[in-house]
Each structure stands twice: as structure tokens, then as C-alpha cells.
């Protein structure tokens with residue numbers, strides 16, 4: 001294992017997309033940002049220098065950060081942001097993970113442009129547990145706004161309404177031929193040769209949309225999700241939620257030289273059907289044409305794939321039900337067979353009342369029915385970020401005034417989560433953590449509340465991978481549902497969709513001391529409060545304790 005060093009210069013960069021130019025925050029002037037490469041077992045050091053006018057922090061999404069929570073990155077959770085002109089060196093090891101992860105800004109909505117791939121190769125000499133692909137490449141899905149995304153979310157929070165939607169989706173930063181183009185060729189193209197296999201390292205870096213993805217006339221063989229191997233299976237299309245990553249194999253087949261096939265990505269959403277008809281991003285799979293390259297006179301047809309309907313929830317559940325851990329001798333699945341702590345969380349949208357005196361339907365109260373502001377919660381607590389970092393408060397034993405350790409284990413007032421919403425949809429504000437003893441085996445059932453529409457919420461847990469042991473539609477039933485849990489080869493990952501109008505059950509072992517964020521990876525829901533923190537205590541052995549903070553840890 002070696003130490004891989006990177007330099008991230010966070011800066012303002014002028015970029016032209018969709019016929020207009022704007023200044024965005026980038027790393028090293030790149031959008032998407034640079035790729036980090038490491039082998040499993042390597043150490044990584046990234047010196048982040050903030051030359052932008054914004055507060056910055058970088059999260060290494062999915063990296064387990066075993067006893068290195070100071071470098072996890074979410075602003076006000078594990079660190080204060082890196083202020084303009086300041087820097088911070090992130091140091092961590094990639095252990096027990098192989099595949100694709102990604103890094104992104106973890107403050108406000110800056111991750112819209114500040115993100116990039118993390119490619120994790122197996123240790124030297126260790127092969128993939130599937131035929132070695134001929135080529136590999138990251139395929140990053142993004143979302144582009146003509147406006148400044150910081151202004152988009154600031155305006156939504158001010159009015160209490162929903163934010164403006166993006167103007168385009170992108171593949172590796174390119175919006176593709178279905179959007180107006182003024183800057184020459186801004187289509188992602190993958191040149192392929194018959195018989196060769198390509199491993200696409202898919203990353204959904206979009207802010208607010210889960211995406212269906214397919215390539216015309218080609219199946220995709222899923223071999224890895226969230227940097228863990230799965231039992232390979234082939235699909236015509238797949239679903240990838242913000243935060244999720246997946247390695248898929250595509251084999252180029254015998255076809256005529258110069259043949260072109262579209263790859264398409266488009267949102268999956270149950271709350272805005274119809275809204276997104278024109279927001280499909282296309283890339284092109286192009287077969288090499290060694291004989292006539294450059295001299296083609298006839299236009300060949302381009303083949304387009306069929307994607308599931310925009311609100312096709314059963315396509316989503318059919319796909320996710322196929323995901324299984326490899327669970328082999330070399331890559332065992334260490335699913336906790338018994339649990340020490342069981343929790344039931346409701347996740348979903350809700351409301352805050354409009355402040356007294358604020359005009360209803362006026363400029364500052366445009367939430368549900370014009371009589372409320374949008375909010376979101378877990379067990380009815382809408383999380384409020386503190387003004388100092390939770391991990392520092394925890395480490396120094398100064399939680400008082402920063403957070404409370406009384407996050408509710410279960411909703412105080414259960415209701416029919418998939419039936420008629422309760423009359424009172426208001427949520428309460430709080431900065432609350434849920435305390436876990438070191439080593440506890442945890443089971444967490446998350447139920448979508450459907451209060452303001454049934455909607456899939458991609459929940460991401462920092463600091464851990466978890467096993468997805470069960471999922472279903474309707475209300476979770478503790479008497480009967482656990483009987484169908486898969487405790488043998490459930491998929492292991494860091495971000496899971498709580499099904500629209502349903503529930504998901506996960507298990508993990510709290511073997512990583514520190515403060516760990518958990519939140520919906522739809523950025524707008526996170527802004528509305530769909531987030532919470534776990535506080536995992538130190539164990540008794542020295543190697544079960546969180547080391548002291550580094551000297552250059554940013555201050556608030």
C-alpha cells in the first residue's frame with residue numbers, strides 16, 4: 001500500500017453550457033472534478049486549498065473513514081468549513097472497499113459543481129471476480145442550472161416553496177444532443193470495438209433526481225455497487241440514485257462499422273410525473289470504423305433505448321430486488337444475524353407553519369397549499385445544522401448548547417404512513433444525535449411517510465456500509481415482515497432508496513467511533529431537514545477509540 005497525494009485548488013472557473021457562460025466553483029478548474037485513483041489498502045492525502053469566496057468542505061462519499069472521522073467532511077458535522085483563503089489536508093485509508101465511490105462538496109448546494117470520481121482498484125495482483133474488462137471509465141451523471149445553485153436554494157428557503165428544477169442533466173459534464181448546443185460538440189461519446197468489454201463506473205452526482213439509465217441494444221452487467229462486489233446480473237436498464245455508484249460491464253457486439261447507439265438517463269420520480277419530459281440526457285456509443293473513418297457520406301441511423309416510465313416504481317423495485325452481495329469465501333457478507341438495537345424511523349416531507357404576519361400566497365410563503373413552508377424530517381425531527389461541528393463538541397465533551405442526545409427511537413405518534421395524511425403535518429426543529437455503544441449491531445427500518453406524496457428517498461449513511469435485509473410497500477409490519485429478511489447475501493451499500501410508499505430495513509455494526517451524518521441525498525430534502533446524526537461511542541480498546549483531531553482542523 002502506498003500514500004497517494006492530491007492537490008485540490010477550489011476556485012472560480014468560467015464554464016459555458018446550454019449557450020450561456022457562468023462562473024462556477026470547481027476543483028482545479030475541472031467540471032466534473034479530477035478523479036482520485038487508489039488501490040484497496042492505499043492511504044490518500046488530499047490538500048484542499050480554498051481559493052473560492054465560499055465556505056468549503058469535501059466529503060469522500062462512501063469511504064468508511066475507520067477511526068478517521070475528522071476527515072469525513074460534512075460541514076458542521078465532522079468539521080467546520082474551510083473558509084476562503086484557508087486549507088485542510090484530508091488523510092484517510094481505503095480499506096475493505098473496491099469499485100467506484102466519489103467525492104463532493106458537503107456544504108449548502110456547492111456539490112452541484114464540486115464533485116468527482118474515486119476509482120478504487122483491487123490490491124496489486126488481485127483480479128476482479130469477473131472477466132477483466134478491456135477498458136474502464138467513469139460515467140458521471142450531473143445536473144446543470146443556468147442560474148447559480150446557491151441562489152436557487154436560498155430563494156426556495158426564503159419563500160418556503162420548492163426550488164427551481166435544473167435546466168439539463170449531464171454525462172461527464174456534457175448535456176448531449178437533446179439540449180440546445182452552442183459550443184460545438186458537447187456530447188459524451190464512447191468509442192468501442194466489437195468484442196471488447198467496457199466497465200462503466202457510474203456515479204449519480206445529480207442534486208435532486210434518481211435516474212434510469214440504459215444503452216440501446218446493449219445489456220449492462222452489474223458487478224459492483226457502492227464499491228462492493230455483487231453477484232453479476234444483466235439488465236436492459238437500471239436505477240441509480242444520487243449518492244449511489246455502480247460498476248457495470250458492457251460488451252460491444254458485432255455490428256456494422258460506424259454504428260451509433262444512444263445511452264440515455266432520465267429522472268425517476270413519483271411526485272412530478274410529466275415535469276421532466278424534455279430532460280433526458282443522451283450520450284453516444286460509437287463503433288469504430290477503421291475503414292472509412294472521417295469519410296462517411298451517408299447518415300447512419302442512431303438507435304435509442306427504451307427507458308421505464310418516469311414514475312415506474314415497480315421497475316425500480318424489480319431492479320433493486322436483484323442486488324445481492326457476492327458473499328463468496330474471498331468476499332464474505334458479514335451480516336449481523338442478531339441485533340442489539342432496533343430503530344424505526346419515518347422519513348418524508350412535512351411542513352412548517354408560515355410565520356405570523358407573513359402574507360399567505362405572498363412572496364415568502366409558497367409552500368404546500370400556499371399556507372405552509374416545505375420541511376422534511378426523520379421521526380418528525382427536522383435537523384438544524386449547528387454553528388460549530390458536532391464531532392468537536394462530542395470529542396471535547398461540550399455537547400451542551402450544540403446538540404441533544406435524545407433523537408427519538410421511533411415516531412411519538414404513529415399513523416397510517418401510506419394512507420390519508422394526518423391533519424397536522426408540521427415537524428419540529430432540533431439538533432439531535434442518537435447515541436450507539438461501540439460495536440452494537442443495529443437494525444433500522446425506514447418508512448416513507450407519503451405525507452406530501454409518496455416519494456423514494458435515497459438515504460445515505462456516513463462512516464458505514466449497511467446490509468439491505470428487507471424492503472416492501474405499504475406500512476412496515478414488525479409482526480410479519482422480518483420473516484422475509486435476507487440475512488445470507490443482502491446487498492451491502494452506503495445509500496439506499498426508501499421505496500415510495502414503502503419501507504426498507506438495514507443492518508450494520510457500529511464499529512466506527514465518531515459522529516456520523518445520515519440524510520436523504522436529494523439535496524432539496526436535505527436542505528429541508530431530512531437528516532440526523534449518529535454518535536458512536538469509543539470502545540474500550542485503544543484501537544476502538546477516535547484519535548485526537550489534527551492540528552489543521554478548520555475552526556468555525
Ligand code: C2O
Nearest residue numbers: 059061074243460
Ligand atoms: Cu454524498 Cu452526506 O453525502
